[in-house]
Amino acid sequence: MTDDVRVERAGRLASAGPELDAARNALLAEEAPDAAALARLLARVERDVAAERGARARIRALSSPGRVAIALGAVALLVGFGCALGHGPRVPSAAALLMLLPAALLLVAIVTALRPLQRPALPAWRRRLADLVPFTVMLALCFAPDLLAQLRGDAIAHMEAGEALLGGRGCLVAGAIAATLAFALLRSLDRGTPGSTLAAIGAGALASSLTLWALCPTTAAAHLVVAHYGAVLVFGAGALAVSGWLRRRAA
Amino acid sequence: MEAAPSDEQLMDAYIGGDAAAFRALFERYAPVLLRVVRRNVGSRAEAEDVVQQTFLQVHRARADFRAGARLRPWLFTIALNLAREVHRRRGRRRETELEQPGAEPAIDAPRDIGERDAEARRVRVALDSLPAAQREVIVLHWLEDRPFPEVAMIVGASVTAVKVRAHRGYERLRATLGRTRQEREE
Numbered sequence: 001m002t003d004d005v006r007v008e009r010a011g012r013l014a015s016a017g018p019e020l021d022a023a024r025n026a027l028l029a030e031e032a033p034d035a036a037a038l039a040r041l042l043a044r045v046e047r048d049v050a051a052e053r054g055a056r057a058r059i060r061a062l063s064s065p066g067r068v069a070i071a072l073g074a075v076a077l078l079v080g081f082g083c084a085l086g087h088g089p090r091v092p093s094a095a096a097l098l099m100l101l102p103a104a105l106l107l108v109a110i111v112t113a114l115r116p117l118q119r120p121a122l123p124a125w126r127r128r129l130a131d132l133v134p135f136t137v138m139l140a141l142c143f144a145p146d147l148l149a150q151l152r153g154d155a156i157a158h159m160e161a162g163e164a165l166l167g168g169r170g171c172l173v174a175g176a177i178a179a180t181l182a183f184a185l186l187r188s189l190d191r192g193t194p195g196s197t198l199a200a201i202g203a204g205a206l207a208s209s210l211t212l213w214a215l216c217p218t219t220a221a222a223h224l225v226v227a228h229y230g231a232v233l234v235f236g237a238g239a240l241a242v243s244g245w246l247r248r249r250a251a
Numbered sequence: 252m253e254a255a256p257s258d259e260q261l262m263d264a265y266i267g268g269d270a271a272a273f274r275a276l277f278e279r280y281a282p283v284l285l286r287v288v289r290r291n292v293g294s295r296a297e298a299e300d301v302v303q304q305t306f307l308q309v310h311r312a313r314a315d316f317r318a319g320a321r322l323r324p325w326l327f328t329i330a331l332n333l334a335r336e337v338h339r340r341r342g343r344r345r346e347t348e349l350e351q352p353g354a355e356p357a358i359d360a361p362r363d364i365g366e367r368d369a370e371a372r373r374v375r376v377a378l379d380s381l382p383a384a385q386r387e388v389i390v391l392h393w394l395e396d397r398p399f400p401e402v403a404m405i406v407g408a409s410v411t412a413v414k415v416r417a418h419r420g421y422e423r424l425r426a427t428l429g430r431t432r433q434e435r436e437e
Contacts, residue, residue, distance in 0.1 A: 014417035016393050016424075023377075023428055024393060026370035027290075041299055042277050045306045049273070052310065063314040116315055117308050117332050118325040120407020191311045192304075194336035 060191045064116045067189040071110045074185050075207045078178050082214030099213055102141070105134050106206040113186050113199035127195055134202040138209045138232060142224035168227025171216050175208040175231025176238075182207035183239055197243045204239065205232040258322040266313050276322075277306060283395065284330050290390045291334040293379055301337060305330045327397075327405040331387055338383060377427040385420035388413050393421075 016024065052061070060067070112122070112130050122130070183204035190196050212228045256264070256272075258279070264272035281302055288305075289298035308329045316322070378386055387406050391397040392413075397405070403413045 014392075014414045014421060016421050019425060020393070020421070020428070023370065023374045023424075026367050027374045027394065029367060029371070037299075038278075038281055041281060041303060042274065044303050045277060048303065048307045049310045052307075057311075061311055061314055064312075066314070116312055117329045118312055118315065120328055120405070121332050121335060191308060194332065194339070 056188050067114050068110055075182055079210045079214050082211045086215030102206050102209050109199050109203035113196045113203055117193050131198045131202055134206050142229050143221050168223055171212055171227035172231045175212045176235045178211040179204035179208035179235035201236050201239045208232055262316055262322050280326055287390055288330050288334050290378055292337045297337050301333045304333050324404045377424055381420050385416045388416045389420040392417050
């Protein structure tokens with residue numbers, strides 16, 4: 001017993017007390033795992049470690065800050081590609097400033113998705129909040145077309161519902177692709193942290209939203225909801241279905 | 252006689268490519284992690300899976316290990332995070348799946364056991380009845396003699412919160428074990 005523990009035992013507020021000593025001794029007197037069982041377990045661990053080969057094993061063995069940097073860099077490339085190709089807001093501009101909110105949420109989502117297991121788990125309520133906030137914020141931004149039109153000046157603010165549906169196919173596809181690319185990268189960087197799938201889905205959705213913002217000039221609410229948010233929902237449902245199927249297969 | 256290398260020295264050696272250092276860490280910590288995890292998940296087989304995963308995660312996360320960091324809280328935190336996931340998944344599985352032939356029950360059924368083993372089983376059942384947050388603290392503090400600051404670091408809570416959980420956990424343990432002792436005597 002270390003000195004720290006002795007001091008703790010002497011003055012601790014929360015203590016087991018002598019009435020639990022017998023119970024403690026009984027539990028500690030249980031047989032330790034036998035040497036053969038430990039040797040078998042070590043063999044399993046060494047097999048797992050030996051199987052950690054290839055590109056995926058190499059990137060997820062990078063440091064956690066390194067993995068976050070790779071994910072952020074990849075999304076920045078996606079958005080930059082969108083800016084170069086599309087009609088999105090040019091930096092610096094007031095419209096570009098609006099992208100800071102989903103960009104900040106994206107950073108939080110990536111850090112959550114790649115949170116290493118040696119850090120204590122986030123409380124469940126914080127995880128749920130981190131999972132839900134991106135989808136809520138993206139939906140809210142869809143309904144601010146007037147504000148967006150004012151900020152962007154040359155934006156196509158109004159669109160008929162039918163045009164929103166038909167004309168949104170390109171954004172639906174581009175958004176789903178961007179989200180899938182970001183999600184796939186995050187899953188490759190993930191070390192198997194429980195609960196990281198939902199955070200990765202949120203990050204994929206935000207990457208899609210930012211990329212479409214850069215690509216698409218339309219700010220009509222109908223188009224944003226159907227095409228941009230629709231891309232996020234299609235991707236999210238697909239990612240959940242595939243992740244669930246893979247988990248059931250592995251079980 | 253040369254002092255045994257510290258955990259951190261072994262981890263540094265492993266990062267440098269010394270496989271024997273990893274084995275030494277395993278031999279040093281696998282038994283205690285198995286004990287801690289088993290008291291959280293109940294099943295020996297699941298505890299072994301968790302410990303297997305723990306060492307794989309240590310391997311994957313080796314680039315995160317910095318000079319000056321302590322390895323022991325790392326190991327316990329990883330193991331407990333994985334044990335929590337076992338509970339979460341178990342909560343989604345139907346009860347009948349655990350009763351299939353060949354499946355190990357959540358708490359090992361007593362076979363031909365003496366009084367000491369029966370008492371150990373009663374303590375395991377009492378521990379299993381605690382809320383997860385209290386159980387983790389009790390296992391680390393009461394059974395593994397970890398000081399509260401280290402327990403707080405492992406479970407990711409303040410020292411005060413950990414002491415409150417421990418206090419409540421001990422109260423419940425005393426009540427549960429006192430009740431079962433009374434029932435046996437009647």
